[in-house]
Amino acid sequence: MQRLLEQASRRAEEADATVKSDETVTLLVESGQLTRTAWSQERGTSLRVRSAGRIGVAGSTAADTAALIEAALSSAALGDEVDLLLPAPAPLPPVRTHSPAAEVASVADLAALGQGLLERLGREGLQVNVTVERSAGSVRVANTRGVEATYDVTAVTLAAEVTRVAGDGILTVGDHYAGADLPGEPAVSALAESIMRRVRWAERSATPPRGELPVLFTPAGTAALFLPIRQACLGKAVLRGVSPFGGRLGEQAFDASLTVTDDPWIPGATGSRAIDDEGVATRRLALVRGGVISGFIYDLETAALAAVPATGHARRHTFGKPQASYSNLVVTPGRSTWEDLVGGITDGLVVDELIGVGQGNVIGGAFAHPVALAYRVVNGEITGRVKDAAVTGNAYELLSRIGGLGRDLERRGSLAVPPILLEGVSVAPR
């Protein structure tokens, strides 16, 4: 990689590159047997050059460095003039991204992990599929200003999907664990319990309520609420003028209990890393603090165009330009227990999964989704699964008056969110 940069720097003013390599094993376990296996290996190089003030990028999975440099230079010949300053070396925080035990786990070990979860979920009348995936690899980042970093990465996913075919329809419940480490006994138990709890809640069916009601979003159910904030805090959206948060840094836009932080330093979490893919040291960044809009994320190019510092959020794949994306998003938990939150609802809904999240004009905040998994709450008790209902609202408005924030943070891969109770969500049968 140093050789690549050295060769590139003879033809260009500056250059930076990433080399990412990994090996991934994927196993599917069904009714007690390993029914599908796959292994994949990938190594790719992404090179960026600045030549005559113009930026060019090129990517390759081949070993031919001369061709890669030519491709980057031909891209730069047509590229934009951007006053992009590559970072100099800086001290890096210690961030754990790798687990030796996960790296060396054999196919048999991984199959046993899947089998363990399968056994916990096996019940009469339930069809269970378990997927286990383990990848291990490394990331190298370097530039012609002296940045050179290498770190190892492991990623383990354990996922289960349970299907129950009853007389009146099909129930599908899924959940997963993701992290750098192999899930231990407590994590596997928690995963199994989280799935079985939903299956129990869905044993009976309930009629959908109607009106402006309190709705308790489970951590899994909050996706529709936080997607608009994720899009609105992208520096690129702010720069283009399409973010509703543009020009509003420092404004109290949400309930004072809402704090959303991007945290790349959580040990072993999916999005954790000490240095980003452009060589910028990562840091914690509050997007919303105490309800106040407080930060946006930037890659080097977007930061240069917006005349702000880069935030250490660039991700870069073999093909294409570096782009800013979140590491781990954490919503600061509150004080309420799950029982407090459900117990306080006279008539309302628990929303666990919505259909079509991410479609339409997400950044506007408005959502209208049929429920995939939701449960009716009457007088503080879950009475059964609600089908054929839809929830409608505006995420920005609803999050400006939070009815209750759970104290228990659930971590799923790169997201950590507590349950959130919102008042006055529009619920209608469909």
Place this chain on the structure above:
Amino acid sequence: MKNRLRDALQSSRADYTEIRLERSVTSAVTFRGARLEGATVSTDVGGFVRCLNRGCGWGMASFTAIDDLRAMVARAHELSLAVRLDAPIRLAEVPIHEADVDLPLGGDVRGIPLDVKKRHLESLNTLMLERDRRIVDTQSAYRDEVVEYWYANSEGTLLSELRPEVTLSAVAVARDQGTIERALESLGRRSGWDAVQGREDQFLAAADRAVALLAAPRVRGGTYPVVLDSKLAGVFVHEAFGHLSEADTGYETPQARERMTLGRRVGGPDLTIGDDGSAAALRGTLPFDDEGTPTRNTVLVQNGVLVGRLHSRETAARMGEAATGNARALSFRHPPIVRMTNTYIANGQGTREDLLRGIPLGIYACDAQGGQACLEDFSFTAGHGYMIRDGQLAELVKDVVIAGNLTSSPSW
């Protein structure tokens, strides 16, 4: 390369082994408005090995490290041995082929410099931007690819191919005060530089339509007889019928199998549907699929009656039918699965005017912006449409969304 493939196959201890290798070079240019968003050249090299052993399942390995094929074969073999299946996998017989097939390159894109490609797209994009002052934004994209491809299996099939592909797309955005409209044109061919020449009319058409839609009324919701133009009919037959013909996912449930029983009547006597991977220079055209089976014309519906379906070697053997050359892999990163190639509705008897003639009030729906089918229910968004009044095309209308049920829609 062929010797390396033979050597790796000989080293395999599995009952069946196949190897694919690809080396693709891609150029991509995109404009947004007058601004060049990107111009890049990428190289992607990699391979895929599948092994199968009696009583076991597939073991699969994909990789970019193509230097040690023997190690990849050994890995896929080991993974195959780890899999136990109740229903054994069998593969339908396919004749052994040894062939070098270079598809016509239609003007080899590898000889054209990136800045020439950029200038070509820029001139097309500028046509849209300068067409009308109400055109406020555009998105234009050019992409080409030439894939050097090798396939070999332990039965003796050994293929080398050169597979070109080129795509061009135009989006025009028009605005008049608060109204914003978009129009899209696109093109995809298994061909090269020649296929993107003389496309000025398509880019101008996108701009003109976006502007025309500004003043067009919304279609009035209701139940109408609908005539589809050939683009929308193509998307419709792909989504609402084609996927059901794929003998893997389309046949998973008993209900699906029942619905797709051969001999069942699914349409009128004028309706013939097929899938032809051997047609000349279309986007889905290939001499062989990614299991080394020659592509062919497979008739799916003959005069309204279901007569065929699409197969890989595995699904063909399971259903006691012949492989149809429809096992396709997106790239070396993916296993082959049953997918359509070029799906068509054969010509009927009359002209478009004949179709319209008998309709007092209806809609002629054009261009697909999106579509989804869930079993027999479907929903498609047309790019635009025209009212049909007294058997003739009348005014342009927008926001045309067609929804219905496949079997209860008599329009087939």
